[in-house]
Amino acid sequence: MQHDDHIIEDHDRGLAHDLAVMARVMERRRALKWFAGAGTMALVAGCGGETDSSATTTSATPTPTPTATATPTPTPTATSGAGCVLDPTETAGPYPADGTNSSAGSTSNVLTSSGVVRSDIRPSFLTTTTVATGTRVTLTLTVVNVNASCAPLAGYAVYLWHCDRNGNYSLYASGAAESYLRGVQVTDANGQVTFTTIFPACYDGRWPHMHFEVFSSLSAAIGGRYAVLTSQLAMPAALCTTVFADTATYPGSASRFARVSLSSDNIFGDNSAAQVAQQTPTFTGSAAAGYQASAIIGIAR
Known part of the structure; x- marks a missing residue:
């Protein structure tokens, strides 16, 4: 066959020819090997995209998604302050009219009423304009941070x-028609509020x-029931004795006051001496001209 004749002829051309043929064969094999390798690399590149020359393989680890955790607001604790102590929490009593109890079967909350923000709390301001009578007191309270x-x-x-000169509270019982001796003020840059009121009776x-x-x-006050201190x-x-000596203005208070003591009072009796001292306003003036009083209110913030 013809292709066999070509093979025989190639084997009869001598050593030089055979060496040349062998060189061409070797060169051809190297070329085929290179093309095979290049094709494999192209295939890898087509499947994997760009790769780093270090050829290290890593597996993706999912990053956990953080979840929000509620952090409780710490309750302030009092530390000693220079010239003030933490005022103790006391009961609001049965007549607060702050939305925490009811009167005559309905909730009484004067804090949400228009006109409650005022300095002179002697007049009623809801259904009447009655003015509470008694010994005048101008009271300045300074709210401070004991921390x-x-x-x-x-x-x-x-x-x-507070109660009126007869020992009654407005908006309740016999004083239900009135809204006097109640009011709200906002502290100024000095932490102070001032109220014009009367000296309370003793019941x-x-x-x-x-x-x-x-x-x-x-906004917290007129929204109701968000007090940080009650x-x-x-x-x-001494001032109680002086004021209640006017039995025409304060009927019955002198005799009732004679039957109570600060140490046996179910509110003030278990407080420390420092707390009672801070809870007791300092008074100047006279019953005839009126008194000026002041007190510090210590809270922990």
Whole structure:
């Protein structure tokens, strides 16, 4: 066959020819090997995209998605301050009219009423304009932070309320028609609020006192039931004796006051001497001209 003749002829051309043929064969094999390798590399590149020359293989590890964890707001604890102590929490009593109890079967909340933010709390402001009579008192309260060296707290709201000269509370029982001796003020840059009111009467079973609540803001106060402190102020014993001597203005208070003591009072009796001292306002003035009083209210912020 013809192709066999070509093979025979190639084997009969001598050593030089055979060496040349062998060289061409070897060269051809190297070329085929190179093309085979190049094709494999092209295939790899087409499947894997760009790769690093280090040729290290890594497997992807999913990154966990963080979940939100609620962090409880720490409750402030009081530390000693220079010239102030933490006021103790006291009961609001049965007549707060702050939305925490009911009167005549309905919830009484004067804090949500228009006009409750006022300095002079002697007049009623809801259904009547009756003015509570009695010995005039201008009371300035300074709200301070016992955890910051008694620094004043501006922008806090203070709700003050107390009984009238007969021992009755407005919006309740025999005083239900009235809304006097209740009001809210917001502390200024000095942490102070000032109320014009009267000296409270003494009724059976309690030392003469005033109630107050402190709120972190006015909006919290008029929203109701967000007080950061509910407590009371004790009236000074000597001043009670002086004021109640006017039996025409304060009928029955002198005899009732004679039957109570600060140490046996179920509110003030278990407080420390430092707490009672801070809860007792300092008074200047006279019954005839009116009194100016002041007290510090210490809260932990």
